[in-house]
Amino acid sequence: MEKTSDGKFIVPIGAQHPALKEPGHFEFAVEGEIVVGASVRLGYVHRGIEKGCENRNWIQAMYLTERVCGICSHIHATAFALATEKLAGVEVPARAQAIRVLISELERIHSHMLWLGVAAHEGGFDTLFMYSWRDRETVMDLLEAVTGNRVNYSANVIGGVKFDISPEQKETILKGIEFLEERSQHYMEVVTTDETFTGRTRGIGTMPYDDAIRLGAAGPTLRASGVARDVRTDSPYAGYKLFPVNIITDTAGDLDARFIVRIKELFESYRLVREILDNLPEGELSIRVPRRIPAGEAIQRVEAPRGELFYFVQSEGGENPSRVKIRTPSLLNWASITNFAPGHKLADMPMILAGIDPCFSCNDRMITVRDVRTGQVSNLEDLKIR
Amino acid sequence: METTQMLESIEKVLKPFAQSFNRPSAERLDAVVKAEDLKAAVKAMVDAKWLYLSTITGLDIPAPADQPDAEGHIEALYHFCEGEAIATLRVSVPYSHPVFPSVCEFMPSATLGERELMEMFGVVVENTPSNERLVLPEDWPQGVYPLRKSFTGLNKG
Amino acid sequence: MNNLTVPPLLALLVFPGGLFLLASGLVYEFVDRKLIARFQNRQGPRWFQPLADVVKLLAKEEITPSGASRGLFIILPVIALTAALTAALYVPLAGFAPSFSFRGDVVVTLYLLSAMTLCLGLAGANTADRFSLIGATRTLTQLFSYEAPFLLALLGPAIAAGSWQISEINTYASGQWWMIITQPIGFLIAMVGLMGKLELPPFDAPEAETEIVAGALTEYSGRGFALFRLGKDVELVIGLTLIAAFYMGGLANPLDFLWKTLVLLLVAAGLQSLFARLRIDQTVGMWWRIGALLGLVQLLAILVGRFAGPWITGLF
Numbered sequence: 001m002e003k004t005s006d007g008k009f010i011v012p013i014g015a016q017h018p019a020l021k022e023p024g025h026f027e028f029a030v031e032g033e034i035v036v037g038a039s040v041r042l043g044y045v046h047r048g049i050e051k052g053c054e055n056r057n058w059i060q061a062m063y064l065t066e067r068v069c070g071i072c073s074h075i076h077a078t079a080f081a082l083a084t085e086k087l088a089g090v091e092v093p094a095r096a097q098a099i100r101v102l103i104s105e106l107e108r109i110h111s112h113m114l115w116l117g118v119a120a121h122e123g124g125f126d127t128l129f130m131y132s133w134r135d136r137e138t139v140m141d142l143l144e145a146v147t148g149n150r151v152n153y154s155a156n157v158i159g160g161v162k163f164d165i166s167p168e169q170k171e172t173i174l175k176g177i178e179f180l181e182e183r184s185q186h187y188m189e190v191v192t193t194d195e196t197f198t199g200r201t202r203g204i205g206t207m208p209y210d211d212a213i214r215l216g217a218a219g220p221t222l223r224a225s226g227v228a229r230d231v232r233t234d235s236p237y238a239g240y241k242l243f244p245v246n247i248i249t250d251t252a253g254d255l256d257a258r259f260i261v262r263i264k265e266l267f268e269s270y271r272l273v274r275e276i277l278d279n280l281p282e283g284e285l286s287i288r289v290p291r292r293i294p295a296g297e298a299i300q301r302v303e304a305p306r307g308e309l310f311y312f313v314q315s316e317g318g319e320n321p322s323r324v325k326i327r328t329p330s331l332l333n334w335a336s337i338t339n340f341a342p343g344h345k346l347a348d349m350p351m352i353l354a355g356i357d358p359c360f361s362c363n364d365r366m367i368t369v370r371d372v373r374t375g376q377v378s379n380l381e382d383l384k385i386r
Numbered sequence: 387m388e389t390t391q392m393l394e395s396i397e398k399v400l401k402p403f404a405q406s407f408n409r410p411s412a413e414r415l416d417a418v419v420k421a422e423d424l425k426a427a428v429k430a431m432v433d434a435k436w437l438y439l440s441t442i443t444g445l446d447i448p449a450p451a452d453q454p455d456a457e458g459h460i461e462a463l464y465h466f467c468e469g470e471a472i473a474t475l476r477v478s479v480p481y482s483h484p485v486f487p488s489v490c491e492f493m494p495s496a497t498l499g500e501r502e503l504m505e506m507f508g509v510v511v512e513n514t515p516s517n518e519r520l521v522l523p524e525d526w527p528q529g530v531y532p533l534r535k536s537f538t539g540l541n542k543g
Numbered sequence: 544m545n546n547l548t549v550p551p552l553l554a555l556l557v558f559p560g561g562l563f564l565l566a567s568g569l570v571y572e573f574v575d576r577k578l579i580a581r582f583q584n585r586q587g588p589r590w591f592q593p594l595a596d597v598v599k600l601l602a603k604e605e606i607t608p609s610g611a612s613r614g615l616f617i618i619l620p621v622i623a624l625t626a627a628l629t630a631a632l633y634v635p636l637a638g639f640a641p642s643f644s645f646r647g648d649v650v651v652t653l654y655l656l657s658a659m660t661l662c663l664g665l666a667g668a669n670t671a672d673r674f675s676l677i678g679a680t681r682t683l684t685q686l687f688s689y690e691a692p693f694l695l696a697l698l699g700p701a702i703a704a705g706s707w708q709i710s711e712i713n714t715y716a717s718g719q720w721w722m723i724i725t726q727p728i729g730f731l732i733a734m735v736g737l738m739g740k741l742e743l744p745p746f747d748a749p750e751a752e753t754e755i756v757a758g759a760l761t762e763y764s765g766r767g768f769a770l771f772r773l774g775k776d777v778e779l780v781i782g783l784t785l786i787a788a789f790y791m792g793g794l795a796n797p798l799d800f801l802w803k804t805l806v807l808l809l810v811a812a813g814l815q816s817l818f819a820r821l822r823i824d825q826t827v828g829m830w831w832r833i834g835a836l837l838g839l840v841q842l843l844a845i846l847v848g849r850f851a852g853p854w855i856t857g858l859f
Contacts, residue, residue, distance in 0.1 A: 124820020130583035196818040213437055216495035235470040299472055312443045327441035347822040
């Protein structure tokens with residue numbers, strides 16, 4: 001057993017750990033139940049995908065970016081497509097942009113519901129976990145009805161979208177949204193009034209406004225601390241110029257606030273989906289884009305369910321991109337954990353981790369190396385035995 | 387403040403440190419900065435309340451095929467975002483002396499980007515708080531930089 | 544009330560203790576899991592799942608972690624299960640009269656039930672693993688917190704009956720109004736206390752899967768794990784039997800036993816589904832503040848009723 005010289009010992013959470021269904025690793029130095037140090041070794045989206053894009057043509061590269069993440073696949077492909085369309089200097093038809101946004105919002109709904117279940121499970125609240133995942137099946141079915149797949153929808157082409165929304169699909173979606181909205185009301189109630197739940201979330205993992213900015217947090221985690229930053233409103237892209245979004249914030253900055261912000265965002269997404277379906281612009285589904293994209297550099301920022309996703313795409317005029325840089329939102333949120341984790345109890349760690357909605361496939365692999373205080377290093381071999 | 391106004395005012399702020407400016411699109415400003423001026427430029431941005439460093443992009447620019455005597459460069463782009471505006475500091479260093487100063491003193495969140503630059507492109511970032519591997523495994527060979535154009539795969543024997 | 548009796552040896556080995564008890568432990572585990580699943584809108588396991596689990600575990604290879612005392616590692620699950628099975632001799636299991644009955648046996652029974660928790664804690668401490676250590680600490684901490692109120696809650700009916708012998712309390716209870724009505728606080732504490740003893744949610748901090756893998760039993764697999772699990776199942780049955788006997792008007796016969804314990808199981812399953820897991824400090828805080836206090840209040844009420852009651856009525 002690993003013991004530091006002053007009697008603390010290190011509790012790893014990950015890489016093989018039942019809490020984290022994807023590979024990820026944090027190490028917490030504990031004295032009894034209190035966490036006194038936290039360190040995280042950050043993984044990345046890299047997995048060879050950025051390099052892989054350089055060896056593939058533009059269309060193949062887009063499919064590759066979609067596989068960065070299963071939960072936020074569409075937003076990755078959308079960002080890449082938008083950046084490429086900027087380089088090509090084409091104007092994507094309004095209908096296509098609107099459909100892109102529609103699917104993005106459905107994806108956001110799916111992601112937030114998934115997260116709700118996982119976070120509840122981390123807190124030992126399995127009933128909430130089961131219910132929210134049961135309801136999530138509804139949005140998965142909707143996505144399957146429109147795109148043909150439950151994840152990795154492949155809805156984009158460079159220049160537009162592949163699928164249209166028929167009137168029957170519109171009705172199905174509206175019905176599904178109505179059901180989900182009713183369920184979300186219920187979850188909002190649970191999250192704000194259930195005593196055992198709020199006992200695990202109020203006042204836990206608090207990140208004040210200034211720290212949130214200084215640490216560079218993103219997405220709902222950032223907005224729960226009162227910072228009104230959302231790429232969809234700050235820098236509207238695709239259909240968001242036609243269908244604006246209201247920023248949801250909360251002032252408490254604790255774990256409960258993060259729950260509340262995400263559930264409120266669900267309601268905002270429902271509103272958006274209805275608005276888009278009622279006002280879908282007429283037009284083509286895509287515009288033709290040349291095989292060789294003109295030389296240049298483009299930056300595209302989008303709001304993934306977890307926060308700002310940043311794409312930098314460079315072309316040298318060829319059939320392949322010459323550089324694709326992807327910076328996912330979860331990366332920004334890791335740093336905040338090491339800051340506000342110490343002082344909390346070990347039992348709060350999984351929920352705090354879940355609170356930032358970490359997307360591990362966006363961050364590949366993580367192996368903890370060092371305890372913040374004692375400088376003790378555990379190498380991979382040690383951790384494998386555990 | 388409107389985007390164009392923001393970019394104009396930050397251009398003024400960066401004037402003493404930048405060698406040249408470019409506007410690749412309506413919301414973007416590129417400022418070419420020398421490595422030795424990087425820290426001052428970042429400090430100026432932070433003082434001007436541009437507090438969000440979205441990420442650092444690394445670019446590998448090998449010597450052109452028809453000029454074998456010329457030297458390759460590594461370029462790092464520091465992207466600062468404020469609302470819709472994106473102000474990018476572009477810093478370029480040659481292969482022979484690939485050294486950047488760390489900007490973590492003013493922008494602590496830069497450490498992740500600096501670690502990536504170091505392990506993927508083989509640059510040296512002076513005074514960076516952490517030079518642990520970010521994403522490459524422990525047993526990745528030293529001196530092999532995957533994001534350089536010259537890297538085409540690890541041939542395991 | 545005259546319960547049927549069973550020869551002691553038969554009771555110990557086969558019925559209603561021994562094999563029958565083990566089997567009913569599995570059945571009750573199934574009912575519990577099925578109820579929770581239905582509450583969570585899931586299908587839940589099939590009836591033979593707990594049996595299948597035990598069979599599978601017994602067939603698995605047992606790995607003793609290095610650094611643990613091998614003897615202790617092996618013997619602790621055996622002691623735990625033995626203690627639980629022995630406790631069955633003193634309770635009116637399946638509505639039959641306890642095989643052995645003597646004055647003060649309620650204390651002995653409670654001790655035997657706690658012995659299992661102690662074995663759990665020791666097992667965790669013995670395994671030199673950071674997860675088990677935290678789990679063991681939490682198990683023992685939880686033991687110290689619910690034990691006092693739980694004891695008080697079970698002593699309430701004992702005081703009302705004027706006896707420390709379970710069979711007598713059983714007889715007394717069947718001749719009274721159900722004590723769930725006359726001592727509602729005691730019932731509540733006893734019920735919730737049982738959940739704490741069995742480390743059922745929301746008191747499952749000692750084995751919180753998402754935090755410390757499996758707590759004290761992290762390194763156990765195969766036979767040892769099967770024995771611990773059986774021990775917990777047996778405790779579930781015995782605990783329910785005790786509470787039903789004390790608070791729901793005694794257990795007169797097998798049918799009586801069946802429906803009363805199953806009703807209690809339904810309540811327990813409901814409580815398990817309703818709440819998020821309590822942190823260990825919240826558990827301890829809750830028990831020492833609310834639990835102990837309520838327990839004392841209930842005790843006071845009983846004492847007043849018992850001693851002052853006749854005096855008061857004698858005034859008129």
